[in-house]
Amino acid sequence: MGTIKKIQYNCRHATLLIEKRQEKPLTLKERVQLAIHLAGCSVCRLYLRQSRVIGRALQHLFGRSGERGYTLDEQVKRDMQEKINERL
Amino acid sequence: MKAKLFSTSVSADPAHWVAKYADYLYSYAVSRLEDTDLCRDLVQETFLAALERLNDFKGESSERTWLTAILKYKVIDVYRKRNTAWLLSGGSPDGEPEYFESDNGHWKEAYAPQAMGIEGEDATTRKELAGILEKCLKRLPALWFAVFSMKHLDELKAEAICRELKVTPSNYWVILHRAKVNLRACIQKEWR
Secondary structure, X not given: OXXXXXXXXXXXXXXXXXXXXXXXXXXXXXXXXXXXXXXXXXXXXXXXXXXXXXXXHHHHHHHHHHHOOOOOOHHHHHXXXXXXXHHO | OHHHHHHHHHOOOHHHHHHHHHHXXXXXXXHHHOOHHHHHHHHHHHHXXXXXXXXXXXXXXXXXXXXXXXXXXXXXXHHHHOOOHHHHOOOOOOOOOOOEOOOOOOEOHHHOOOOOOOOOOOHHHHHHHHHHHHHHHHHOOHHHHHHHHHHHOOXXXXXXXXXXXXXXXXXXXXXXXXXXXXHHHXXXXXXX
């Protein structure tokens, strides 16, 4: 298989580049590889759209979980402070 | 006299740590690990570790920041311990299907992405997606969950995540890729 053919059919490589591109700029070689692949692969074009949607959903979900406060039981807290006090 | 005054104003105040910071630290841990019993222990360990290092506290950062930094290392330690070396080097966990053909890297037919209708992102699908996503995240191996939480919760760049997890950049991309392909597949399975 020639190089172009290999890239054309390598969805594993293309989807890795799709993930990488969402975080940092690709090299020229990687950009060309991805463009060639995506031009001929509708499945990876779909993956690209879904991956972005999932990325935004993750951002949203973790953003919310960061704001959510959890509280410890009062008894647990008393025990904790006691353990600290023992060592002071 | 002046020096002494200064040193008292920046010294740590362990007698009030629990009241001031326990819930904050506990929330920090729970949103990264989910295991509440473990998180409670980590908070306790953080306080005790901080006590032993009281002299390191110079008041350059706030007490809360200093304690959080200690807890952060404990959380990362959990991530690392929960995963065997092969996950850190980009391998996949037991039972994880191979999504691509081994010879040419093409999607295997059974795992090729299919349109789910999430691509348009309207309000209803977004809500539904969030629920499924939460469910699928819980099933991820700890390391993969860690990568997502460091990326989206701590908003760390790839370089920083590599440093903290002690993985090479190329392994990081492989890990992130595997984790995302797995997550997408889980969403597709749960989506109806």
